[in-house]
Amino acid sequence: MSYPALLDALHDRTAGDHLVASASGVVIASGESIAGDHPLTRFGLGVGRRDPDDPLVLERFADGLLDLHRQLLRRGIDHAVEHLNGRTSGDTTLLDRQLVQASLADVAVEIRESEALRPDDPASRWRAHQGLTAAGRLLLTLLGASSFLVTGPGGELHLAEVTGNVYLHPGEEDR
Amino acid sequence: MTGLLSTGVERGADALDGPLRRLHAQCREVAPSFREVGVALDRDPDSIRDFLHLPAFGVLGQVFTPPEYQTGDLVVDAFDPTCTALCVVLEALSHGDPGAILAGPGAGLCRDVVRELGDDAQREQFFGRVDDGPTWTFFGLTEPGKGSAALELDTRLTPAPDGDGWLLHGEKKYIGNGARAQIGVVFCRRAPGPWGIEAVVVDPSAEGFSGELLPMVGLRGARISHLRFDAVRVPADRVLGRHRTPSRRGIYGALHALLRFRPGLGAMTLGLTQAACDYLAEHRPVLPKADQARVDALLDRIAAVRRMMYDVAADVDRGVVNAHRIGTVKMRAAQLGERATLLAAELLGPASLIEHPWLEKAYRDLRAFEFMEGTSNLHRLSVFQGLLKSDYFPAAGHADAPRH
Numbered sequence: 001m002s003y004p005a006l007l008d009a010l011h012d013r014t015a016g017d018h019l020v021a022s023a024s025g026v027v028i029a030s031g032e033s034i035a036g037d038h039p040l041t042r043f044g045l046g047v048g049r050r051d052p053d054d055p056l057v058l059e060r061f062a063d064g065l066l067d068l069h070r071q072l073l074r075r076g077i078d079h080a081v082e083h084l085n086g087r088t089s090g091d092t093t094l095l096d097r098q099l100v101q102a103s104l105a106d107v108a109v110e111i112r113e114s115e116a117l118r119p120d121d122p123a124s125r126w127r128a129h130q131g132l133t134a135a136g137r138l139l140l141t142l143l144g145a146s147s148f149l150v151t152g153p154g155g156e157l158h159l160a161e162v163t164g165n166v167y168l169h170p171g172e173e174d175r
Numbered sequence: 176m177t178g179l180l181s182t183g184v185e186r187g188a189d190a191l192d193g194p195l196r197r198l199h200a201q202c203r204e205v206a207p208s209f210r211e212v213g214v215a216l217d218r219d220p221d222s223i224r225d226f227l228h229l230p231a232f233g234v235l236g237q238v239f240t241p242p243e244y245q246t247g248d249l250v251v252d253a254f255d256p257t258c259t260a261l262c263v264v265l266e267a268l269s270h271g272d273p274g275a276i277l278a279g280p281g282a283g284l285c286r287d288v289v290r291e292l293g294d295d296a297q298r299e300q301f302f303g304r305v306d307d308g309p310t311w312t313f314f315g316l317t318e319p320g321k322g323s324a325a326l327e328l329d330t331r332l333t334p335a336p337d338g339d340g341w342l343l344h345g346e347k348k349y350i351g352n353g354a355r356a357q358i359g360v361v362f363c364r365r366a367p368g369p370w371g372i373e374a375v376v377v378d379p380s381a382e383g384f385s386g387e388l389l390p391m392v393g394l395r396g397a398r399i400s401h402l403r404f405d406a407v408r409v410p411a412d413r414v415l416g417r418h419r420t421p422s423r424r425g426i427y428g429a430l431h432a433l434l435r436f437r438p439g440l441g442a443m444t445l446g447l448t449q450a451a452c453d454y455l456a457e458h459r460p461v462l463p464k465a466d467q468a469r470v471d472a473l474l475d476r477i478a479a480v481r482r483m484m485y486d487v488a489a490d491v492d493r494g495v496v497n498a499h500r501i502g503t504v505k506m507r508a509a510q511l512g513e514r515a516t517l518l519a520a521e522l523l524g525p526a527s528l529i530e531h532p533w534l535e536k537a538y539r540d541l542r543a544f545e546f547m548e549g550t551s552n553l554h555r556l557s558v559f560q561g562l563l564k565s566d567y568f569p570a571a572g573h574a575d576a577p578r579h
Contacts, residue, residue, distance in 0.1 A: 090327075148391050155392055
């Protein structure tokens with residue numbers, strides 16, 4: 001399932017009858033749910049605006065976004081293992097390289113640790129998002145130029161970063 | 176906000192002499208026009224032709240065309256095409272938009288390989304073609320299964336069965352301007368071993384050549400492409416350096432061009448990184464003390480990498496080409512770029528990546544510099560090799576001897 005579809009499902013689970021709007025009034029959902037012309041359109045997302053949702057709704061949505069981000073990272077690890085196993089350097093695969101193995105392990109550890117964080121306020125959710133963003137960037141360093149394809153972990157993780165910037169950024173006072 | 180000191184250059188560029196500072200100033204004057212170009216290319220990579228009249232593209236023509244082949248009017252004062260000058264120009268123009276640079280016509284990365292390896296007729300043919308109206312070129316090294324490891328490439332060059340030249344077979348991936356170019360250089364294998372690698376000039380209109388545009392996250396104007404060669408005929412006179420020994424052509428040419436251009440890639444990264452910091456300062460002129468300290472720490476690092484960049488560029492200009500130190504500059508610049516955009520997005524507040532479209536574009540674009548010309552991991556390994564060879568730290572009080 002693509003990130004835009006997963007995001008729409010999260011909107012549906014969280015609010016049911018409408019798309020969740022962030023505290024700043026920005027709404028991000030799939031391009032099918034929000035039509036329009038935006039740089040994110042070619043990634044399959046649409047951007048809208050309306051009155052912010054209730055803080056309790058936003059909390060549930062934020063926790064769901066962190067789950068989605070972790071899900072993308074796990075998918076990214078699977079993709080990286082397959083990709084790196086198919087790439088050779090000298091007489092071995094890139095996956096056999098210690099540097100590569102350690103980086104993949106670091107990403108996996110961050111996912112596990114993030115699951116155990118249990119953030120309970122906007123500031124701690126933002127910190128959790130930043131941890132996942134850093135893990136994603138580390139993962140992408142292993143994929144070379146393929147990390148820059150829209151159709152792969154690089155495109156999806158960009159969407160998770162932008163969505164987090166919209167829904168998880170706590171604002172100046174709570175940061 | 177421009178990030179410029181009262182001396183007219185950014186921190187870390189203090190050692191530039193008068194003519195290079197003037198070159199920097201002239202480039203910074205025309206660079207802002209690239210902002211509009213970058214935004215337009217992000218929407219439509221083919222819109223590049225609407226902007227080729229801009230003086231900034233004329234500057235690129237001066238940089239990427241050897242002086243002996245330049246025919247148009249000069250946009251900036253004439254300058255020696257040194258590595259240092261390349262860094263000055265590319266950083267200044269990238270403050271406008273590095274994607275516009277990569278989208279532009281001209282010899283680009285092919286400049287040095289054709290100039291170094293080509294005989295008179297090959298240089299005349301290549302640069303004459305590039306000068307004949309807007310002409311895009313590509314540098315075909317990276318392969319799908321091997322990345323940019325020049326020694327491991329699989330694209331093959333075999334003798335044509337009819338005895339007329341060669342045939343090219345294989346594919347190249349992530350090649351800038353590959354699907355738009357009118358001429359390019361492809362690195363390929365004629366025989367096993369490092370001296371079996373050749374650099375050949377390829378005409379994309381030849382039968383068997385196909386190019387496909389890849390959907391990239393950013394830097395869309397570069398039209399990064401997947402190229403396939405199905406028995407593409409390469410005339411014998413298109414093998415660059417055919418008058419040279421095998422050890423002084425193919426692989427030598429690839430490394431010669433890449434290492435001399437790599438500080439310039441660092442410069443492009445620093446230009447956009449500085450622009451992201453300047454954008455933040457313009458939109459949040461006053462920050463809480465702790466946040467300002469984070470920005471200041473980043474600016475310290477940018478200045479340090481800029482100094483390192485001009486150091487390695489000066490080394491290249493005197494014949495010292497240290498791949499380990501050059502790679503460090505490229506790697507650190509890319510890392511700083513990502514840090515700068517992440518920090519700017521954080522400090523500009525919730526939904527900053529929606530409310531500030533330029534920042535969202537820079538946020539995507541800067542990620543490309545991590546993998547261009549080798550990933551950070553590759554350059555880390557190179558630094559380690561430099562340590563093993565006692566070739567990473569300059570010896571105290573001794574300048575390295577020139578090595579070509």
